[in-house]
Amino acid sequence: MTSHSLLHTSLPSRINRTVWCCNKNSSYTSSRVEMEKADSFVVDDQELLDKKISSIRNAGPAKLQVIADFDATLTRYWINGRRGQSSHGLLQQGNPEFDVKRHKLHEYYHPLEFSPTISIEEKTKLMEEWWEKSHGLLIEGGLIYSAIKESVSNATIAFREGVVELFEYLEERDVPVLIFSAGLADIIEEVLKQKLHRSFKNVRIVSNRMVFDNDGHLVSFKGKTIHVLNKNEHALDMAAPIHDQSGGIDGPTDDTASVEQRTNVLLLGDHIGDLGMSDGLNYENRIAVGFLNDNIEKSISGYQKSFDIVYLNDASMLGVVDLVSQLCSSGGD
Template identity: 65%
Template sequence: MSYLPRSSSGSSVIISSIIIKPVRFPRVWCCTHTPINQTQTAMEQLDPSKSSQVVVPHPHLLHAKISSIRMAGHSKLQIIADFDATLTKYWVNGCRGQSSHGLLQQGNPEYDVKRRELYDYYHPLEISPSIPIEEKAKLMEEWWGKTHALLIEGGLTYDAITKSVANSMITFREGVVELFEFLEARDIPVLIFSAGLADVIEEVLRQKLHRSFKNIKIVSNRMIFDGDGHLVSFKGILLIAMFLVRSSFESGPIQTCPSSILFVASWVILTPGKTIHVLNKNEHALDMAGPLHDELGDSDGPNEDSASVKKRTNVLLLGDHIGDLGMSDGLDYETRISVGFL
């Protein structure tokens, strides 16, 4: 398993997993080398079979998928999105963009160095195509656990999070704000599924977007602070998915669009304190999803509850990592379009 290759000259998007029950269509891939930053008008006018920026081997399958979602209406649609390098940019001014973990500065240089050393050791293992997925999942759990322990031991405060975000170069992709507004106006829920840090993601949304959205919930690793604002622990999750992957790229890095990918989810109950990492994000964690904590003023109206969201059986899934394909596992969806950002 590997990350898809990225180019610093622009963005690429792959649309895959065209599934309409009870018929399963062949995989459809849609690639573009420049960002699509228009919102409703551009999305409605986009014809993948005619655009010079988009390549779709079987465009009629994509049109069938879109038609199915439109016929079902807004009330059946939900968005499931990764955060780092999906909603945010992978490249910013020619440099690697920051993640919600990577931007964090504890105010303690010794511990910042220790976390960087963990990254230098574990990241090559994360993207290695030769490590079995079961072993890699254990390594990711180990990495995240050590990193979170360093954040606690190093005395991280919420003030440090606020300052880190203010000093960061993390940037949203063009069109994200407009997309959020478009979805909120139509009461279409957005579930942000991230292996990063929920509190950091909330602060990024707060500082960069300057508003809250009533339709957005976050499933990520959430911190617990004491009365003085010092990090003391992390909230645990109850379920984790171990994804067994069989694909045409199993023996090496992806060179072309794979023809088939098989994910088998095996669910196990975990004790509190477990973490969300890049290989265990899944819809079963929806029950721990929380709305945005908005210090700028709460949005009007209640957030849609988990049971209602699960009844939305049409899914637009956004991610940048092969593991993100599992974010909708556990959801009994009828129609799904998966979009991978390069």
Template identity: 70%
Template sequence: MSRSYHGLLQLGNPECENKMQKLCEYYYPIKHSLTIPFEEKAKHMEGWQEKGHALLIEAGLTLDAIKRSVADAKIEFRDGVVELLKLLEERGVPVLILSAGLADVIEEVLRQKLPRFPKNVKIVSNQMVFSNDGCLVSFKGKTIHVLNKNEHALDMASSVRDQFGETKGQSDDNVSVKRRTNALLLGDHIGDLGMSYGLNYEYQIAVGFLNDDVEKFLETYQNAFDIVCVNDAPMWGVVELVSQICPSRGH
């Protein structure tokens, strides 16, 4: 459970909101620790997610509450994000959004905050299961946290619309991603570098966004990513990169 989703959702349950805040305060430093071994950190991240999910169910989160929370939230994309998504769609490039957050929230944000939902976007994240009256009752499939985003990513993406806006079966849908030989990876955590594991790419450019504790983590990010953007930098550099390496259709 990232701090951003905790701040976004209006749970309407002060007790659960307080518990959620305490989870964030405890686990957030663990998430960014450079000394905790990977396996130990992964167990902590899975525990954070599962406890957070349980609190959302306990709080009685509803689908209507998600829609209302997104509508009321002051969400701003980085400068250039809308243009980047438009450019990738125009040039027929599949986009996988791999997130340790909540798929239903991410989809609602894209639907409400973009001019229209991009046809080439697939969301791979924790999926909610709602009752007939719209109440959250459980979560579907494997818990996704910041250190295991890549696991089963293609399988989970199979039921989402493909790059042409259609819904296809798993085998056909996965082909549009698996046949790609190059990858552009964007992430804001060192663990995000694992998002492309399982993709049989020949070349990859990894762009890291370092938003907090820049002096502390800059060298680590520079050693891990090909390009590092700091302090909530805009997306214009990535837009220019895509313009140069992704040819227009018909060329």
């Protein structure tokens, strides 16, 4: 295992840090550079990683796609000393009785998700029960769309430093980003709108999507349920570009075939189970980047063997921006 304070020191790169952001009129401030320097990471097999970087770079951006988990991957794990909320956990549906019922479901099922004595098959059934019951309570409790906006506004949730730069860089190069989440697509969209204040034409969301009536009341969920144990590319038919409540859509809606033809994958996740997000894709090269946010000593061994790069202690996304700039550069850059 090798450990470094800067990804730039170990990976081949000809990219000047001051031009990582795709916005040609902007540059990183010294405070951002200092934050990036504080990001520590581990690489288990540097030689293998270098080979993957070279192969993906030689194929070019047209063959690359990014698959990212949302909670605690794109978003920060800690915020001002407090545990950041998840896209599912932040929702307050405006009916205290049903908020309590959903919390009780969490108390019952969450320990089962991580139980070492329950088989994957049984866990899958339990997770399906949990998600279906939780979704049923949201409908029964009369969730309205305005409650989502208010919940996000009041939530303890924020993106990692560098996420905007990453999305901008990929958007400029027409590299698609698939956000896979077992949470709620409508909440993820609202978090993107409120926290980033813009949309990205290359970003699509694979998550549980709500269906509202004309009065803004939740009436059902669209498609099959996505939970923590079935979150993979088999659910690609659930992918949708960011859209607004009135039905307006940003970006293309029929590019599933194009995504499937992109056989080089950069995968971002905070859980070893996130590696399954690419299971349904016939990829040639995959670089898996893990974010190990807590319990470092207990988990580092498993993470370093599973991911190509592991960022530690709720790191920023700036090292990934550096990596992507290398993947998208030509040999002569």
